[in-house]
Amino acid sequence: MSKRHSILPAIDRSGPRPPVNFSSSLTISDNAILQGTHSITMQAETVIHPRSKFESHLGSILIGRRCLIHEQTQLGARPADIDTAKPGGVALADYVTIEAGCVIEAGGTEIGEGSIIQAGTKIGSGARIGKVLISLHHLELGVDFSKNCTITPMSTVAPGTVVPDSTVVFSNGTKRIEKRDISDQKKIGLIKQLAVLRKMIRSNPDKFK
Amino acid sequence: MAPVIPYTYIQCPCSDNSAHDNANDTHSQDSVDDDERTFDPRAPRSNYSLYPLEYLLYCEDCQQIRCPRCVNEEVVTYYCPHCLFEVPSSNLRSEGNRCTRSCYQCPVCISPLQSMSMTPSQDPSHLNADGTASQAGTYALFCQYCNWSSSEIGIEFDRPSGIHAQLAKVKNGGEHKITAKEIKEKRKENPDEPPIPDEQLDADLQFSTLKSFYQTQLADTNTAVTGMQFDSVGFSSPAALSRIMSLYTGHGHPGRKRQGPSDVMREALTTEEGLKTVDLDESMAIKKLQQLGWDETASTQQNLEQTEVSRFQDGLRPIPYLLRTKRSKRCSVCRHIISKPENKVQSTRFKIRLVAKSYIPNITIRPLNPTAPPVPTTSRPQHPEEPSLEPLKPYHYIVTFKNPLFDSIKVTLATPNTTPGRFSSKVTVLCPQFEVDANTDMWDDALKDDGRDRRRKGEESNGQLEAGKIWERGRNWVSIVLEVVPASLRLNNQEPGADVDKSPLKEDEDVLEIPMFVRMEWEADSQQDVGAAPGKDRDGREKRELAYWCVLGVGRIHHD
Numbered sequence A: 001m002s003k004r005h006s007i008l009p010a011i012d013r014s015g016p017r018p019p020v021n022f023s024s025s026l027t028i029s030d031n032a033i034l035q036g037t038h039s040i041t042m043q044a045e046t047v048i049h050p051r052s053k054f055e056s057h058l059g060s061i062l063i064g065r066r067c068l069i070h071e072q073t074q075l076g077a078r079p080a081d082i083d084t085a086k087p088g089g090v091a092l093a094d095y096v097t098i099e100a101g102c103v104i105e106a107g108g109t110e111i112g113e114g115s116i117i118q119a120g121t122k123i124g125s126g127a128r129i130g131k132v133l134i135s136l137h138h139l140e141l142g143v144d145f146s147k148n149c150t151i152t153p154m155s156t157v158a159p160g161t162v163v164p165d166s167t168v169v170f171s172n173g174t175k176r177i178e179k180r181d182i183s184d185q186k187k188i189g190l191i192k193q194l195a196v197l198r199k200m201i202r203s204n205p206d207k208f209k
Numbered sequence B: 001m002a003p004v005i006p007y008t009y010i011q012c013p014c015s016d017n018s019a020h021d022n023a024n025d026t027h028s029q030d031s032v033d034d035d036e037r038t039f040d041p042r043a044p045r046s047n048y049s050l051y052p053l054e055y056l057l058y059c060e061d062c063q064q065i066r067c068p069r070c071v072n073e074e075v076v077t078y079y080c081p082h083c084l085f086e087v088p089s090s091n092l093r094s095e096g097n098r099c100t101r102s103c104y105q106c107p108v109c110i111s112p113l114q115s116m117s118m119t120p121s122q123d124p125s126h127l128n129a130d131g132t133a134s135q136a137g138t139y140a141l142f143c144q145y146c147n148w149s150s151s152e153i154g155i156e157f158d159r160p161s162g163i164h165a166q167l168a169k170v171k172n173g174g175e176h177k178i179t180a181k182e183i184k185e186k187r188k189e190n191p192d193e194p195p196i197p198d199e200q201l202d203a204d205l206q207f208s209t210l211k212s213f214y215q216t217q218l219a220d221t222n223t224a225v226t227g228m229q230f231d232s233v234g235f236s237s238p239a240a241l242s243r244i245m246s247l248y249t250g251h252g253h254p255g256r257k258r259q260g261p262s263d264v265m266r267e268a269l270t271t272e273e274g275l276k277t278v279d280l281d282e283s284m285a286i287k288k289l290q291q292l293g294w295d296e297t298a299s300t301q302q303n304l305e306q307t308e309v310s311r312f313q314d315g316l317r318p319i320p321y322l323l324r325t326k327r328s329k330r331c332s333v334c335r336h337i338i339s340k341p342e343n344k345v346q347s348t349r350f351k352i353r354l355v356a357k358s359y360i361p362n363i364t365i366r367p368l369n370p371t372a373p374p375v376p377t378t379s380r381p382q383h384p385e386e387p388s389l390e391p392l393k394p395y396h397y398i399v400t401f402k403n404p405l406f407d408s409i410k411v412t413l414a415t416p417n418t419t420p421g422r423f424s425s426k427v428t429v430l431c432p433q434f435e436v437d438a439n440t441d442m443w444d445d446a447l448k449d450d451g452r453d454r455r456r457k458g459e460e461s462n463g464q465l466e467a468g469k470i471w472e473r474g475r476n477w478v479s480i481v482l483e484v485v486p487a488s489l490r491l492n493n494q495e496p497g498a499d500v501d502k503s504p505l506k507e508d509e510d511v512l513e514i515p516m517f518v519r520m521e522w523e524a525d526s527q528q529d530v531g532a533a534p535g536k537d538r539d540g541r542e543k544r545e546l547a548y549w550c551v552l553g554v555g556r557i558h559h560d
């Protein structure tokens, strides 16, 4: 046991333990915090850093495949304006990166595939980042969505905002559509990063079961 | 900017003279001596002479404070803030004040751009398929912040370096950019070819063609008048410039008549001479706006960085970094250098830096009985917010003087009994005269541990407010108590006078500011005695004094 003490406050593990649904290839630190009553699903090859917090009090949380959740993040946070917030939790598609210190409010919030939410960003309740409404109809047609949004550090996305695909949100809410297509490059980078992190973060999924 | 209260500002004496001259002109001054005038921090001029201590320098030769207004700056080096390369001033003349290497800013968000390969990095699954993957490929500039890339405006490069030269040859959209040199060569080959159409004349080309056109014109007129070749002197010589100016302002010197066809200079007539007619047909732009919408237009701020104004995002070009300078500062009176940075760009050190902080005492002010809770260390440097001052209620403040000199100083303070301005608060300095011990080496002090012996008997008030006694004394600091009775901000409370200003409260007029005259005396080693006989050294001490006004911002008076 190390004698060095963290300056962070002790992890508060009070409250109900949510039912979890973990993939066998998930990497989750035992210092992650999972709370709430609704289910929390984490799919294959996703990496969850220590001190990341998942709250499923208002709705279930879905984390897609090959996602990367950094530390000090808060997914499913209680919406600031609880009265207008819609029911529901948080859903992350595949290849989503949530960087350190982000707060993502609950209430039907969705983040599309390949999106990067950079450090310290706040995503309001019910926002849809790079997510065109996926109806069954679309899926049957086999429409290919590239949803690679980038939300630059310390941005704030207001509740209920719909951010179109490949949008970059920067400097206090300025938006632009990214025209270069480097989603494949980004995915390759993310896969490499996940491979390294999987070796460095000791996974303990049983703790949450 | 709202000042953080409490604050101490120091007046640079350089602004004094002009204020005095002004007063002489308007009033018939009844011989009020300059020294006796009370400095008014509310006077409009005062805004330009009050500085925090950190902003001030000190001239050792004049023995005077120097502010940013009374120093002359000289450029030591020009450098690129991105690649930190030093640019010789000769290059500056020929190539302008921007980096000519590969340093660019994003035209959308001004972040630094990086040149990177366009071809995707090799897929890990396909790694080493043929071992010798050819490195050839195209490169583009990428913004790491807003994800802009130069491929969006159709600009790609063959090499990742020397972007400046490559960019000079390509237009937005990838078309070849015509240079003045190419036009000249074409003209040589094909003298009968018509000049290039207007739309091909961009800002860079227009500038260079106009420049060469006027250069030839100047040379022609000069030879016509004097038979002298001014061309060798250069286009930017003062004589040439004044000639151009006189052409535009009529004949410059009305008394002097010129002979001959001397100054008849014609204007540019073709695109090759730099003439570009305005295209008034904007239907294309309107159509584009309708199709692409507001998001595709360029903002005013983005256009400010561009050489050529563009209405749409796709017209923006990467911004080459503007060069920065390192400057030395000279005293404007005696011309001695008082601040000089090291020449090397990477170094942040100074060869010479005479900051006022090491010559005059640092004055800080804080309430005697603070009511605001202390700021926790984690949220510093936030300042505790004191509640506003109740009018007509006495307040006490501790004013601390910290001596930076290695000689003890004698400080004499003077404040007006009432603050200047419409609302005069009463001010009393409980101990206007005191001595501050010399600054010593920190280690000496710690090892000696003689802090207690130094206390002078009867000088210190023991936690009680007593006139003529200092509040507390330390190694090289002394604190005294200042009593303030804030004035009421009610306008009808003012004493009836000839011209009572009844206008509503002005901005920051509720801030209680106290002008204070500080006079410090000390004995320093005489500079004249340096190198004199060693026996004389002990007597070689010289009396010095320095006096200046400062302003203590105490707090805001409560509006009642």
Ligand SMILES: [Zn+2]
Binding pocket: B012, B013, B014, B015, B065, B066, B067, B068, B069, B070, B071
């Ligand atoms: Zn000055």
Ligand SMILES: [Zn+2]
Binding pocket: B080, B081, B082, B083, B084, B085, B099, B100, B101, B102, B103, B321
């Ligand atoms: Zn550079």
Ligand SMILES: [Zn+2]
Binding pocket: B106, B107, B108, B109, B110, B111, B143, B144, B145, B146, B147, B148
């Ligand atoms: Zn950018």
Ligand SMILES: [Zn+2]
Binding pocket: B059, B060, B061, B062, B063, B331, B332, B333, B334, B335, B336
């Ligand atoms: Zn000087």
